[in-house]
Amino acid sequence: MRTRDENKIAAIKEKAIELMVSDGLDGFSIQKLAKAAGVSPATIYIYYKDKEDLIVQLSTDLTYKMLDHSMQGFDPEMDFAEGMRLQWKNRANHCMKYPLELAFIEHIRYSPLYEKTKAEMTARFKDEMGRFVHCAIKNKQLHKLPFEVYWSVAFAPLYQLIKFHSQGRSHKNEHFVLSNKLLMQTCDLVIKALTP
Amino acid sequence: MRTRDENKIAAIKEKAIELMVSDGLDGFSIQKLAKAAGVSPATIYIYYKDKEDLIVQLSTDLTYKMLDHSMQGFDPEMDFAEGMRLQWKNRANHCMKYPLELAFIEHIRYSPLYEKTKAEMTARFKDEMGRFVHCAIKNKQLHKLPFEVYWSVAFAPLYQLIKFHSQGRSHKNEHFVLSNKLLMQTCDLVIKALTP
DNA sequence: AAGATAAATGAATGGTCATTCACTTACAAT
């Protein structure tokens, strides 16, 4: 039996991310991907059922990796402020380290393709975050709020900041840099909003 | 000279929004649009240079309309908390009133096509918001912060809340409803974070 | 060395795409 070439598989994944980011969801095609990865179009169909499967698998992998990273060192029983700062640091670190992967996810985030990924991730991580919130409320470190409100105030500003930072890279004139100090300052503002 | 049929133009715009939302950026085609609008493909090219032009024009129109609405009754010299509450109300109102238009914009927001729209909108509205921020800082109603940080904390949670609300409509089990009371409560949390 | 088998391929297929163009239609001006 011929052994399979892991380099090819890696090249397919890597170039898929690059192409999706540069050409957008609508400009992305299997034939272009095959050429970019130095592979026959038919080879891609050995590893993925079809184009949708490729995109969904990739987005699920990357999203999982991102969320998993954000949970490193995290414990739902943590002090609220401490837990928040840890999450902010973890998430920002990961996004800055893998800007292409972040851009890939943002490109397909509003497409119907992302629904499956989102469902899986919710199942995997919502419970842990839910316990964190519940715990913090019990300890009077957090306002009693619907989960969606908590999430919106706690994390939406973080992702917006990262987006500003990433855009700054491509545009030449303006150049917003998200330093660690600024990140933690903003996190503390958010903590202030959420603390009774 | 034959008079032009405004109904056709309106149908093209309306169906373009519907199709983009239902099929996504990648599933959207001129031929499908022509059929949905009851029009020849060639007719679309009378009003739009090409497919990109159609999408860009539409997204610019809708974004402008949305931002314009958000500025109703607004004055950069306003008291900070008052100005924030007005903006939150205006933006939420508009998004809930025209959910398809919001969905359209979110579908193309991360595509290269949106850059032109974004540049125009920044030029038009950033100045007014900048003065509001500057004024509030001067009156000691707002922390001195980079504009991006202010924006992220002040508005990212709002859009996230609206997104949760809109998603609730399609899914049957969970059903997060963004009431006016909850909206203003959350706005006040954000104000607390931003006030010295 | 030969056979078995999964990996990998290039070319082909049928479909859809954006865009164009020769043409018809409807209306305002004459």
Add this chain to the structure above:
DNA sequence: ATTGTAAGTGAATGACCATTCATTTATCTT
């Protein structure tokens, strides 16, 4: 009523698309 003209059309074109398949290639087992 005739005419000029912009609005509107349907069919056609060439490019590109996702996917398949007959075939070849590389490696493991024997």
